[in-house]
Amino acid sequence: MAELTYLQAISDGLRTEMRRDKRVFVIGEDVGVYGGAFKVTLGFQEEFGHWRVIDAPLAETAIVGACTGAAIMGMRPVAEMQFADFISCAWDQLVTVAAKQRWRAGTPVPMVVRLPSGGGFSGGPFHSQNPESSFAHIPGLKCVCPATPEDAKGLLISAIEDPNPVLYFEHKHLYRRIKAEVPEERYTVPIGKARVHQEGEDISVITWGAMVYTAEEAAKQLDDVSVEIVDLRTVMPWDKAAVLESVRKTSKVLVLHEDTRTGGFGAEIAATIAEEAFEDLDAPVKRIAAPDTPLPFSPPLEKALIPQVDDVVAGLRDLAEH
Numbered sequence: 405m406a407e408l409t410y411l412q413a414i415s416d417g418l419r420t421e422m423r424r425d426k427r428v429f430v431i432g433e434d435v436g437v438y439g440g441a442f443k444v445t446l447g448f449q450e451e452f453g454h455w456r457v458i459d460a461p462l463a464e465t466a467i468v469g470a471c472t473g474a475a476i477m478g479m480r481p482v483a484e485m486q487f488a489d490f491i492s493c494a495w496d497q498l499v500t501v502a503a504k505q506r507w508r509a510g511t512p513v514p515m516v517v518r519l520p521s522g523g524g525f526s527g528g529p530f531h532s533q534n535p536e537s538s539f540a541h542i543p544g545l546k547c548v549c550p551a552t553p554e555d556a557k558g559l560l561i562s563a564i565e566d567p568n569p570v571l572y573f574e575h576k577h578l579y580r581r582i583k584a585e586v587p588e589e590r591y592t593v594p595i596g597k598a599r600v601h602q603e604g605e606d607i608s609v610i611t612w613g614a615m616v617y618t619a620e621e622a623a624k625q626l627d628d629v630s631v632e633i634v635d636l637r638t639v640m641p642w643d644k645a646a647v648l649e650s651v652r653k654t655s656k657v658l659v660l661h662e663d664t665r666t667g668g669f670g671a672e673i674a675a676t677i678a679e680e681a682f683e684d685l686d687a688p689v690k691r692i693a694a695p696d697t698p699l700p701f702s703p704p705l706e707k708a709l710i711p712q713v714d715d716v717v718a719g720l721r722d723l724a725e726h
Contacts (some may be wrong), residue, residue, distance in 0.1 A: 408586040411579040413553035414518075415444045417560035418482060420590050422452055425480060428564060431458040431467055432484030432518075441486040442520060442579060468494035468517065472502040472569075475515040480564055487531045488521035488573060502569040503544030512567035516560070522614055522662055523710050524577035529698035532706075534613070534663040536573050540640040540672070546570045546595055547640040551616040553584040555637055558593030566595060575614040582617070598643035600650070604632030607723050608650040610673055611660040612636040615711065619660055622716035629724045639669050647673060648681050655686040656723045662710055665693035687726035692719050 408416060422428045429452075430445055436459040439446030449457040460467045464485060471481035485491050491498070498517070505513045523532035536547050546568055550556040556574065563570035601616055606629050609619045616635045623631035634650050636642055651657045657677060659670040674689045692711050699706050 405585040413556040417557035429456040464493035469497040488519035522575040528701040532699040537669040596641035598646040602633040605630040
């Protein structure tokens with residue numbers, strides 16, 4: 405197996421499906437000649453041609469609308485938003501049209517929207533959001549948030565072959581920072597199935613995306629506390645059974661995410677644990693998330709807002725001592 409970065413694994417998964425299935429095409433701003441804002445589709449236009457790697461105008465509504473129509477007609481489009489923040493421009497096409505089409509007419513809408521998301525690089529309030537919770541409660545949409553290169557490839561392939569609209573959140577801070585051995589052959593990772601990133605006995609951390617590694621680093625600093633880290637991988641559908649199993653094993657839980665606290669998807673997880681595993685808890689459910697404010701450009705201020713290793717260490721200590 406080759407060692408790939410998170411970004412290379414996404415590119416490899418997309419290329420694999422485009423070679424396998426001629427119905428798959430890519431559309432987005434600068435995805436062709438330029439190779440995408442982050443170079444995920446570099447060289448794709450030379451291999452697959454202008455009609456399968458389409459440079460679109462700066463119009464997210466048009467991009468997602470075109471994908472919705474193409475998917476209804478049997479194609480398998482993959483749209484790229486240069487930054488996840490810009491999906492707000494296409495809210496109506498995605499939420500009112502694509503997500504509702506199966507209920508409206510029984511028609512599959514097999515489309516993927518790739519969403520480079522997250523902070524950590526001083527992108528400011530317009531290029532650093534984690535909007536997964538905004539879409540996780542919309543019936544008809546699936547929300548995927550891979551944390552590892554292996555999952556990045558396998559989940560993208562699963563998303564492309566899924567008959568529903570899938571929002572594929574790829575964390576920008578992981579693009580070139582995370583490497584792992586990734587199988588060269590085609591494989592899939594099931595949507596809606598969590599994985600245990602790290603086994604533990606004392607406290608469960610439920611998280612996804614880049615926060616998986618923040619939790620991992622925090623756990624390393626606690627020699628006397630055994631921390632289990634559950635990587636959801638998918639926030640809609642989410643693996644409630646895996647979360648409850650881990651919580652019942654450890655009896656203490658910390659829900660960690662980079663999105664803002666109020667209305668973040670961690671609130672849904674915490675509420676479910678309180679409803680279905682209350683008798684198994686030895687401490688209140690703890691949440692660590694960003695405060696309810698847009699991320700600033702200033703690197704020190706951004707670091708102060710995004711949950712850091714020290715924040716998680718303090719949260720784990722608090723739970724351990726309860």
